Amino acid sequence: MVSAFANIVGISIGANWLILAVLLLRFLLKKAPRRVICILWAMVAVRVLLPVSLESPVDFIPETTSAIQEAVDTSLIHPETATFQTGIAIPQEGTSGASISAGQSVPVIPLVWFFGVLLMLSYLALRYVKLHRLVREAAWEKENIWICDAVTTPFILGLVRPKIYLPSGLSGTSREYVIAHEKCHLRCKDHWWKPISYLILSVFWFDPLMWIAYFMICKDIEFACDESVIHRYSLSEKKAYSQALLTCSANRKLVLACPIAFGETAVVGRIRNVLNHKKPGFWIMLVSALVLILCTIGFFTIPVGAQTNDSGLASSEQIEVISTLPPAELQDFPSVQEDSEEWENFPDGIRIDTYTGETFTAQVMIVRDPAKVYLAASSDPLAMDTPGIRMDQAMEQENAIAAVNAGPYFDDGTSSRAVGSVPLGLALAENDVIWNDEQSSQYGFVGFNKDNILIVASSMTEAEAMELEIRDGCSSGPVLMVNGKVNWEIYESNSGYMPRTVIGQRTDGAILLICAGGLNPDSLGASYHHMIDILKEYGAVNACALKGGLSSNMLYRDTEGRYGEKGTVQIFNQYSLAPSLRRLPLFWMVKSA
Numbered sequence: 001m002v003s004a005f006a007n008i009v010g011i012s013i014g015a016n017w018l019i020l021a022v023l024l025l026r027f028l029l030k031k032a033p034r035r036v037i038c039i040l041w042a043m044v045a046v047r048v049l050l051p052v053s054l055e056s057p058v059d060f061i062p063e064t065t066s067a068i069q070e071a072v073d074t075s076l077i078h079p080e081t082a083t084f085q086t087g088i089a090i091p092q093e094g095t096s097g098a099s100i101s102a103g104q105s106v107p108v109i110p111l112v113w114f115f116g117v118l119l120m121l122s123y124l125a126l127r128y129v130k131l132h133r134l135v136r137e138a139a140w141e142k143e144n145i146w147i148c149d150a151v152t153t154p155f156i157l158g159l160v161r162p163k164i165y166l167p168s169g170l171s172g173t174s175r176e177y178v179i180a181h182e183k184c185h186l187r188c189k190d191h192w193w194k195p196i197s198y199l200i201l202s203v204f205w206f207d208p209l210m211w212i213a214y215f216m217i218c219k220d221i222e223f224a225c226d227e228s229v230i231h232r233y234s235l236s237e238k239k240a241y242s243q244a245l246l247t248c249s250a251n252r253k254l255v256l257a258c259p260i261a262f263g264e265t266a267v268v269g270r271i272r273n274v275l276n277h278k279k280p281g282f283w284i285m286l287v288s289a290l291v292l293i294l295c296t297i298g299f300f301t302i303p304v305g306a307q308t309n310d311s312g313l314a315s316s317e318q319i320e321v322i323s324t325l326p327p328a329e330l331q332d333f334p335s336v337q338e339d340s341e342e343w344e345n346f347p348d349g350i351r352i353d354t355y356t357g358e359t360f361t362a363q364v365m366i367v368r369d370p371a372k373v374y375l376a377a378s379s380d381p382l383a384m385d386t387p388g389i390r391m392d393q394a395m396e397q398e399n400a401i402a403a404v405n406a407g408p409y410f411d412d413g414t415s416s417r418a419v420g421s422v423p424l425g426l427a428l429a430e431n432d433v434i435w436n437d438e439q440s441s442q443y444g445f446v447g448f449n450k451d452n453i454l455i456v457a458s459s460m461t462e463a464e465a466m467e468l469e470i471r472d473g474c475s476s477g478p479v480l481m482v483n484g485k486v487n488w489e490i491y492e493s494n495s496g497y498m499p500r501t502v503i504g505q506r507t508d509g510a511i512l513l514i515c516a517g518g519l520n521p522d523s524l525g526a527s528y529h530h531m532i533d534i535l536k537e538y539g540a541v542n543a544c545a546l547k548g549g550l551s552s553n554m555l556y557r558d559t560e561g562r563y564g565e566k567g568t569v570q571i572f573n574q575y576s577l578a579p580s581l582r583r584l585p586l587f588w589m590v591k592s593a
Contacts, residue, residue: 005110012207015048019209025291026216031284034224035188039292041217042193048200113206120202124195131157135165145179153248154178156191174244177229184225194221219269343368348559348593350402352572355514355534359497360526362516363554363572364538365402370452372591373511375406375429375472378420378584382427382435384410388420388583391555392569398589402556404501404513406586407476408443408547420583425475427586428465435585436462446503446544447473454505456482456544474586480504480532481543490528497525499552499573503588504535504543512538513588515554517573551582557592 022040029036135157138148144161149168156162164182166175185191197217204210230238343349349368354361367373376398378389388409395403408424425443427435431450445460447470455468456479465473478490480502499518505511514534518525528545535543546552554572556563563570571581 005113008113008203011048012204012210015044015204016207016209018044018047019213023212023216026220029287029291032287033285034220034227036292037220038188038193038217038224041197041213041220044213045193045196045200048204116205117202120205121199124198124202128157138165141166154182156182156185159192159195162186162191170248173240174248177241177244178248180229181225184228185221188225188228190221190225194218223269348401350556350590352556352562357516357526357530357534359524360516360518360530361523361573362514362526362534364534365404365513365515365554365556366538367402367511367513367590370448370454370505370509370511373448373472373513374589374591375427375447375474376400376403376587376589377427377429377434378586380434382422382585384418384421386421387418388585390581390583391553391587392571392581394584394587395555395557395569395589398587399592400557400589401559401592402513402554402590403587404503404515404554405547405551405584406588407446407474409551409585421585423474423585426460426462426465427474428470429472431469431471433462433465443475444477444479444544445473446476446479446546447471452509454503454511454542456542476503476544476546478528479544480528481535481540484541486532486536491532493528495528497527498548499550500526500528500531500548501546501552501554502531502535502543503546504538504540506539507541512540512543513554515552515573518552519550523573546588551584553581 022037022044025040026037134150135146135148137150138146141147145164145166147168148165151165151167154164154166154170156164164179164186166178170178194217197214201210201214226241230241233241342351346368349372351366351368353364353366355364356362376394378394379386389397391403391405394400406423407427409420410422410424411419422437423435424437425439426433426445428447443459445455445457445465447455447460447465449455450469450471455470455473457464458477458479460470460473460475479487480490481487481504497518500514500516502514503511504514512535514531516526516531517523531545532543552573556570556572558564558566558568558570560566
């Protein structure tokens, strides 16, 4: 349920951009046929029902959408918060949710969404049952037209074999206009579009823009049908048609879920539109056609090269094969042993710079000795029934001086104990395999060999790791740099703005741990493009992305008191929406001097 709700929220956020665009175009294209606006609303429905994007050079969806989705997912799905002893906010071991079975829980908000959907569908079912009872004694007249004494306004009921129901007192020219109007609805399949719209609203009932879109769809369907019927009428006939609208709308109450009815909505506006309607000119039609084409391309496609898999890691098809062999310069690290001005004021061998980008602030931690960087696990052994731990707890457990998050891990979208318990793919620590779910081919890989050289690859099997003598490493990705060359496919992709963590190595052996904040007013987030630019500026030759989003964190034990009280653990990228450290199974740690 929670996973489904997370997907629904993501679809809703993406569709909202199109809804806003249609609302704007609805205002700007006042002289365009209303059927054009109805087509735009149909595009919204298709975008919701088929949230699949093709590639094109044009994209109207802002890059910030992924960051918004991450923020909403975190605040709704992982609402864990607590207070740390030093004043830093971190999560508690417990979870906030409604219990559904032993060892599992579901946050309250997804449950509220689910019951809201049931309520909306129940209302729809009750309305249709009531209407069927109302017309059960209707008398057939001809074709699909039925006469009923119990109804006060004409309407269409049914999907497969729709029927037009007319009040028994309706006669004369008003009757002809009503029948023409309802038959126009049937030709345009409006008796299908309105129920589909309501079903979509039932699923996305929590989204205010979806409610606005639903009511606008109901109005525009009627406007479009009026225009189709009266486009050849004289002024006197238009007045008679308007009178029929008034007659059929008398004493009618607004009903949320109802069949297509002649006088059901926006009667005053429809009458005004009928009396002022003029056949649109050539240029209006041309502009309308161009708008439809642009909206189709802009909202149903993504930029070429921007496709990533569900985990946010680049697929092996995108990177193809990247060599795991390091450049020759990395075979020797003279500066690790020699004195250097760079490290004169950093006796613990760690220097932390603050890097300010256009949309983010990042911390760049430079670790002088690569031998001090290793992979730590939350438990021994790792197991699904053993929860992960917070990064600050892991630092205390390891007596480490610094830490960042590692690669992807199990997360089913709930706050259960299993979340963060085990990594995904392959993991090695101290020359031993500590986890292998035999799915490592789906991920990239980063690790250190026995010579403390950072190895990056598009994939890694256990046998390959043993052959390369990997001492510490885990599945991660995508690979950002290899042998001094940028992975241009990732660099040029539309990866969006998010909190991100990467690990890299310079030619002198020093390790770069970079953590970019996000989801804060002063730091929206970084793209892979931004992270690669930082890596290039700091002289990295091999580099790989670690788990991004709200898993991205960097902690440092302030041995010199540069950032606060001496000896305290500093968290550099707190998130305003979710100021919690997540439970993780793996961490990249730096040993104390």
